[in-house]
Amino acid sequence: MNLELRHLKVVCTIAETGSVTKAASTLGLAQPALTAQLQRIERALGGPLFDRDRRGARPTALGELVLARARVLLPAMKGLQDEAARLAGNGSALTRYRIGSTMGPIVGGLLRRLAEDQPQAQITTYSTWLRDELYEKLAGGRLDFAMLGMCGDSSPSAEFGLAWTAVAVDGVCVMLPESHKAAGADEVALGELADDNWVAAPGDGCFADCFAAACARAGFTPRQVFEIDVRAAIDMVESGAAIGICQPTFRPPPGLVTVPLAGTPLRWRHLVGWHPESGAAGFAHRVVELATESYLDSIARNTRYLDWVAGKPRLGVQSPGPAAATVPHEPGRPHVALAT
Numbered sequence: 535m536n537l538e539l540r541h542l543k544v545v546c547t548i549a550e551t552g553s554v555t556k557a558a559s560t561l562g563l564a565q566p567a568l569t570a571q572l573q574r575i576e577r578a579l580g581g582p583l584f585d586r587d588r589r590g591a592r593p594t595a596l597g598e599l600v601l602a603r604a605r606v607l608l609p610a611m612k613g614l615q616d617e618a619a620r621l622a623g624n625g626s627a628l629t630r631y632r633i634g635s636t637m638g639p640i641v642g643g644l645l646r647r648l649a650e651d652q653p654q655a656q657i658t659t660y661s662t663w664l665r666d667e668l669y670e671k672l673a674g675g676r677l678d679f680a681m682l683g684m685c686g687d688s689s690p691s692a693e694f695g696l697a698w699t700a701v702a703v704d705g706v707c708v709m710l711p712e713s714h715k716a717a718g719a720d721e722v723a724l725g726e727l728a729d730d731n732w733v734a735a736p737g738d739g740c741f742a743d744c745f746a747a748a749c750a751r752a753g754f755t756p757r758q759v760f761e762i763d764v765r766a767a768i769d770m771v772e773s774g775a776a777i778g779i780c781q782p783t784f785r786p787p788p789g790l791v792t793v794p795l796a797g798t799p800l801r802w803r804h805l806v807g808w809h810p811e812s813g814a815a816g817f818a819h820r821v822v823e824l825a826t827e828s829y830l831d832s833i834a835r836n837t838r839y840l841d842w843v844a845g846k847p848r849l850g851v852q853s854p855g856p857a858a859a860t861v862p863h864e865p866g867r868p869h870v871a872l873a874t
Contacts, residue, residue: 535578539611542604544571545583549601552590615675628652628678628817634660634668635681637735639783640701640804643828644681644821651824663736669694672807678814679821680807683781685744685800690807697815698807699822700852702829705843706800707792709771709778721796721842728754731776733767745779748799782839783832794842798849804829826851 548557558568576582583597593601631648635641641659649657660677662668671677673694684690690698708722716722734745749756760767760776770776771790781802786792806825808818830851833839843849 535574537575537578539608541571541575541578542600542608544568545575545597545600546604546608548572548584548591549593549597552592554586554591628655628814630656630658630678631814631821632658632660632676632678633681634662634671634677634679636663636665636668636683637661638681638683638804639781639785640825640828640832641681643831644825647824647827648821651820665690668807669696672696672809675809675812678808678812679818681825682805682807684803684805686803690805695809696807697810697818698805699818701804701806701822701825702833702851703849704782704802704804704833705794705798705839705846705849706802707780707782707784707794707839709768709780709784709786709790709792711771711774711777712789712791713774714777716793717791719793720838721794723752723796724748724799725752725754727777728752729757731758731760731770732756733760733762733770733776733778735764735767736761745800751799782836782843783829785832785835792836792839794839798846801849803852 544557544561547560548554551557551560554569554572555565558565561568563571572583579596579600581596582594583600584591585594586592631652633641633645633648645657645659648655660668660671665682668677668680668682669691672680673696682690690696708716708727710717716726728749732745745759746756758776760770762770767776767778768787768790771778772787779800780786780792782792782794784792804825806818806822808814808821
């Protein structure tokens with residue numbers, strides 16, 4: 535039997551988990567099948583790789599040698615695959631669009647427009663609450679574009695060498711039941727909501743710190759902040775148990791309303807990102823255009839917000855052209871909170 539990379543992965547997994555049973559579960563294999571495979575690997579290498587007993591599996595001297603080589607070879611091969619994926623598809627047309635997102639409200643409109651604009655292209659999606667996952671997949675060539683939201687003036691990580699452009703910047707709103715005392719107002723001051731409980735969607739951004747800081751500037755500490763999924767958040771707002779932080783592009787169900795926060799204490803930016811050396815980079819201009827169209831279509835449904843945002847030049851569409859760069863930080867501006 536010729537030794538292959540998948541065999542090295544098996545050896546590493548057994549070493550990492552400490553037992554063949556746990557390794558089989560991790561790899562999605564039946565234990566007898568993994569045991570048989572390990573035996574074939576050991577025959578190919580000329581000796582046992584693990585001492586196995588009731589306490590688990592511990593590498594032998596030969597096993598340690600194989601593990602040392604495998605831990606160099608496996609990352610190197612992954613790096614080669616990532617580079618190849620990033621350089622693939624450099625033709626005159628992009629045949630696939632792999633789009634990741636943190637589940638923002640304008641993603642659906644982008645996907646619909648992209649399917650109409652590029653009917654021959656394959657479009658796949660990946661959703662996560664974790665921005666680092668999107669950064670890693672873009673940098674590794676496993677995604678072509680990512681859409682995410684960021685609060686205030688915070689910027690995507692520069693560690694991965696990615697390009698980003700802001701589609702739009704919004705003033706964050708609050709989601710209220712129609713029975714709430716502020717539901718009919720054109721805007722509401724954050725300090726007027728000091729007696730309410732709050733709900734927000736999960737994420738790995740700076741929500742907790744930024745929202746707490748905004749409330750502190752308004753003169754209060756939030757009573758309760760529940761981080762839960764969007765459907766559960768809506769249920770809590772409908773029941774009157776809490777109010778929610780949300781984007782103005784969010785469409786509340788009947789019985790709920792969104793009201794802008796006076797003075798814009800919290801802002802939210804919609805970003806599109808890609809790897810500047812990828813084959814997809816040449817098509818970023820069109821993706822940004824379609825994302826902007828989707829944003830405008832979404833925001834047009836919120837007439838209250840459109841009336842409120844008029845005359846606020848720092849808010850609204852930010853991407854008139856194809857130029858892309860990491861969005862700059864504005865000195866002196868606070869970071870602000872997550873929008874559902």
